[in-house]
Amino acid sequence: NAGVTQTPKFQVLKTGQSMTLQCAQDMNHNSMYWYRQDPGMGLRLIYYSASEGTTDKGEVPNGYNVSRLNKREFSLRLESAAPSQTSVYFCASSEVADTGELFFGEGSRLTVL
Amino acid sequence: AQRVTQPEKLLSVFKGAPVELKCNYSYSGSPELFWYVQYSRQRLQLLLRHISRESIKGFTADLNKGETSFHLKKPFAQEEDSAMYYCALNTRYQKVTFGIGTKLQVIP
Numbered sequence: 001n002a003g004v005t006q007t008p009k010f011q012v013l014k015t016g017q018s019m020t021l022q023c024a025q026d027m028n029h030n031s032m033y034w035y036r037q038d039p040g041m042g043l044r045l046i047y048y049s050a051s052e053g054t055t056d057k058g059e060v061p062n063g064y065n066v067s068r069l070n071k072r073e074f075s076l077r078l079e080s081a082a083p084s085q086t087s088v089y090f091c092a093s094s095e096v097a098d099t100g101e102l103f104f105g106e107g108s109r110l111t112v113l
Numbered sequence: 114a115q116r117v118t119q120p121e122k123l124l125s126v127f128k129g130a131p132v133e134l135k136c137n138y139s140y141s142g143s144p145e146l147f148w149y150v151q152y153s154r155q156r157l158q159l160l161l162r163h164i165s166r167e168s169i170k171g172f173t174a175d176l177n178k179g180e181t182s183f184h185l186k187k188p189f190a191q192e193e194d195s196a197m198y199y200c201a202l203n204t205r206y207q208k209v210t211f212g213i214g215t216k217l218q219v220i221p
Contacts, residue, residue, distance in 0.1 A: 004156075035211075040122065042199060042213035043157075058208065090157065100147050100203025104157040 002026055006091050006105035013081045013112045021076040021108050023091030031097045032074035033058075034066060036087040037107070043090065049074055050097035081112045115140040117202045119212035126190045127220045134185040134215050136174075136200030145203040146183040148174055149211070152196045160185075160198070170194070190219045 004025045013019055025032065030051045035043040035058075045058030047066040055066050063085060065077045074093075078085055088109050092102040116139040126132055138144055148160040161169045163176040163183060174185045183200060200212040 033209075040213060042119075043211040045208055045210075048208070059210075092157075098203075100145050100162065100201060100209050101159055102149075102157075102209060106156045 004091055004093055004103050004105035006089075006108050008108060009106065010109050011111070013078075013110065015082060015112060017081050017112075018077065018079050019081065019110075020078075021089055021091070021110075022073070023075065023105060024073045025091075025093040025103070026072065027093060027095075027103065028071070029093035029095050029103070030071070031094045031099075032068065033092040033094075033102065034064075034074070034076045035090045035092065036060065037090060038087050046076065046089075078110075081110075083112045086110060086112045115202055115204055115208075115210050117200050117210050117212035119198075119200055119215050121215050122213065123216045123218065125218040125220060128192055129189050132185075132187040132190045132194065132217065132219075134198050134200075134217065136183045136185065136212060138181050138183065138200075138202050140181075140202060140204060142204060144176070144178075146174075146176055147201040147203065147209075148172070148183075148185050149199040149201055150196050151199070151214075157199070190217075192219050192221055195219045 033048040034046040049055045049068040052071045091105040118137045146163045150160040151157045199214045
């Protein structure tokens, strides 16, 4: 039972390159989230998926797209990476959408040069 | 709009001293508040929630609606308490808002 698994753990990109962060959970949770963590700014919600088949913007969605591939998987795509997207990205899941109890992945450290 | 404020980015205390990590929130509805903790090189995890009114690892937090606060307290700090602590607010709109976090450093 791995919980929430994110890949890759580290990635370096050049400005303008694209990449996808993968996230999978094995807890049969309905809701999934992508956050970014920046020094002095805490965790900010990028996108979330309240249930399979739905996605919604969070606080900082610009420059990102998401796909809820199935109940288990929720990916985050950067179409044209920018240095401002250098951050640590966390995927999280919760049993239902209206709970504050989130289960986090280990994080993915992304550097955009 | 909902907001969570953690006024201290860094809090240093000596081992055995009391700890209080401050959290204030802004939300017009009925709040649901949490504390999350991130130990070094570990994932973020839930520490406690105001609804359960429990004590976890010696930490407690009481929701004060009048002062809109949810401070995290522990009477005697331990070295293993050193970590990053995030206060979080859950609302009915399916979003959890986090504060900027407070790094707790327990000095031996």
